Amino acid sequence: MDKFDIIIIGSGPGGYVAAIRAAQLGLKTAIIEKDNELGGTCLNVGCIPSKALLASSDHFVFAKKEAAKHGIVLDKVSLDLATMLGRKDKVVKTLTGGVRALMKGNKVTTFTGLGTITAPGQVRVQPNEGNATEIAGDHIVIATGSVPINLPSMPFDGVTVVSSTEALCFDKPPEKFLVIGAGAIGLELGSIWNRLGSEVTVLEFLPRIALGFDLEISNLLQRALTAQGIKFHLETKVSSVKVANGQAIATATKGGEELKFEADKVLVSVGRRAFAEGVGADKIGVALDERCRIKVDEKFRTNVAGIYAIGDVIAGPMLAHKAEEEGIACVELIAGKAGHVNYDVIPGIIYTNPELAGVGLTEDLAKEKGLKVRIGKFPFRANGRALANDDVEGVVKFVADAATDRILGASILSHAASELIAEIVAVMEFGGSSEDLGRTVHAHPTLSEAVKEAALAVEKHAIHIGNR
Ligand code: NAI
Numbered sequence: 001m002d003k004f005d006i007i008i009i010g011s012g013p014g015g016y017v018a019a020i021r022a023a024q025l026g027l028k029t030a031i032i033e034k035d036n037e038l039g040g041t042c043l044n045v046g047c048i049p050s051k052a053l054l055a056s057s058d059h060f061v062f063a064k065k066e067a068a069k070h071g072i073v074l075d076k077v078s079l080d081l082a083t084m085l086g087r088k089d090k091v092v093k094t095l096t097g098g099v100r101a102l103m104k105g106n107k108v109t110t111f112t113g114l115g116t117i118t119a120p121g122q123v124r125v126q127p128n129e130g131n132a133t134e135i136a137g138d139h140i141v142i143a144t145g146s147v148p149i150n151l152p153s154m155p156f157d158g159v160t161v162v163s164s165t166e167a168l169c170f171d172k173p174p175e176k177f178l179v180i181g182a183g184a185i186g187l188e189l190g191s192i193w194n195r196l197g198s199e200v201t202v203l204e205f206l207p208r209i210a211l212g213f214d215l216e217i218s219n220l221l222q223r224a225l226t227a228q229g230i231k232f233h234l235e236t237k238v239s240s241v242k243v244a245n246g247q248a249i250a251t252a253t254k255g256g257e258e259l260k261f262e263a264d265k266v267l268v269s270v271g272r273r274a275f276a277e278g279v280g281a282d283k284i285g286v287a288l289d290e291r292c293r294i295k296v297d298e299k300f301r302t303n304v305a306g307i308y309a310i311g312d313v314i315a316g317p318m319l320a321h322k323a324e325e326e327g328i329a330c331v332e333l334i335a336g337k338a339g340h341v342n343y344d345v346i347p348g349i350i351y352t353n354p355e356l357a358g359v360g361l362t363e364d365l366a367k368e369k370g371l372k373v374r375i376g377k378f379p380f381r382a383n384g385r386a387l388a389n390d391d392v393e394g395v396v397k398f399v400a401d402a403a404t405d406r407i408l409g410a411s412i413l414s415h416a417a418s419e420l421i422a423e424i425v426a427v428m429e430f431g432g433s434s435e436d437l438g439r440t441v442h443a444h445p446t447l448s449e450a451v452k453e454a455a456l457a458v459e460k461h462a463i464h465i466g467n468r
Helices: 013-024 040-045 047-070 081-105 184-195 215-227 320-334 363-368 384-389 417-429 434-438 448-458
Strands: 002-009 029-033 109-112 114-119 122-126 133-142 146-148 176-180 199-203 231-233 236-244 247-254 257-263 265-268 272-274 307-309 348-350 355-360 373-379 395-401 407-414
Touching: 002 013, 002 114, 002 320, 013 029, 013 040, 013 081, 013 320, 040 047, 040 081, 047 081, 047 184, 081 109, 114 133, 133 320, 176 184, 176 247, 176 257, 184 199, 184 215, 184 265, 184 348, 199 257, 215 231, 215 355, 215 363, 215 395, 215 407, 247 265, 348 417, 355 417, 363 373, 363 395, 363 407, 373 448, 384 448, 395 448, 407 417, 407 448, 417 434, 417 448, 434 448
Parallel strands: 002 029, 002 133, 029 109, 133 307, 176 199, 176 265, 199 231
Antiparallel strands: 114 122, 122 133, 146 272, 236 247, 247 257, 348 355, 355 407, 373 395, 395 407
8 A cells, every 4th residue: 555644635726735835845745636637626617717718708808899999990809709718728728737747746646536534544546437546644634625505496407507617618608697696706707708798697695796805895896897787686685596498587585576587597606615525534533613614723633633624625715825825834734844824814806807806804894893994095097007008997995004004904996906916915914004015116107006005095195196
């Protein structure tokens, strides 16, 4: 039986990054993946393919609606969806192949098959076909991720009522595309198909979209997406979806009134749940929490010695970068180093156009916690580069501690929000203040100057706009 220092079950961003770090630290490492490709949800059916389609569909809208403003005349812009989907698949293949090469380059042994812990230190790998292999490891890290929540009242059929996986590869834009849930998945996939010509309606139970992000900025995103043609019904709870003759009918209630929505495709994006089926955690007594996530301590240890868990299968935001940091910290701790994840400074992004990015506390959350805060805001319409780019939609908002000026949180709505937020994340990681950021030289002309100006606005010192 092959024996390893560490066995990682699951090859998503949490698992494969943990494997690389473990190998770097000199540990003999194995990784087990039940699917044929490495990379997990993020690379195969999540973050990466959705970003590929978001980029392509954004170019399509530019060609159709924006190019002429720049003096670029494009006749007869039309959609070749097969090529668009093919490009997305190629991007995924390049990256999953890259992960395989990284495993090889780092001398991580890869097993394809379902990994099941049979006893502490023992794992059985059962491939789709053929015999199982038994391997042993001193440390076992469960990184099995999450799956879309499948509600019994609106079960996925994979054709008409779908999860994000199928909504990434419709062979033609649905005429009517109904999205249930205005979280990251619903808004991103709703945007893609809206841009490609579908009539998109989003039904959301809460009185707002993008829960977890700053309310004021989320409302601005909703306004922008509405202007792009997406219809929103808030405070609308979907109770069931039925399919007849390939058409779906969703029944919902809004303010006591029953509503019906017809569509040819329905995306149910009402959240994801931890996935640990088949991993054997329950059989060897690994404790779960009330939401069936694996319970771990601050060192990612479960209650069973030698078994750890990271990523979507444990508590916390279901984000690839959170899983990666946990993977690194977990194996560093196993190797006797000081691994650590700063949960107060994890950025979250919704990749619509404009993108919505947030880190740390929102204004509302800070106030709920009884903190005295000061707010600084700066709109992109007052930023020279944004004007030159024709990208003036959006704003930067800071939440700083009123007494110490330490940055507690920030939100950005902008075409480039996902990149711009990184600077704020770095300053927050070092415990920086709005003044630190406001006094940092930013190249001109750049969109990042709006970040600097919003930081200056905390002290009412913004230069290119009136300070109230
Ligand atoms: P979510 O939990 O973010 O949003 C689901 C929404 O559905 C909520 O606003 C909820 O109120 C609503 N909802 C639930 N039941 C409903 C009903 N019966 N009728 C109407 N509305 C209902 O879930 P989502 O978007 O599926 O994402 C799952 C996870 O994946 C999240 O943790 C998310 O952060 C993560 N993710 C992150 C991405 C990113 O960072 N860009 C992209 C994709 C996923």
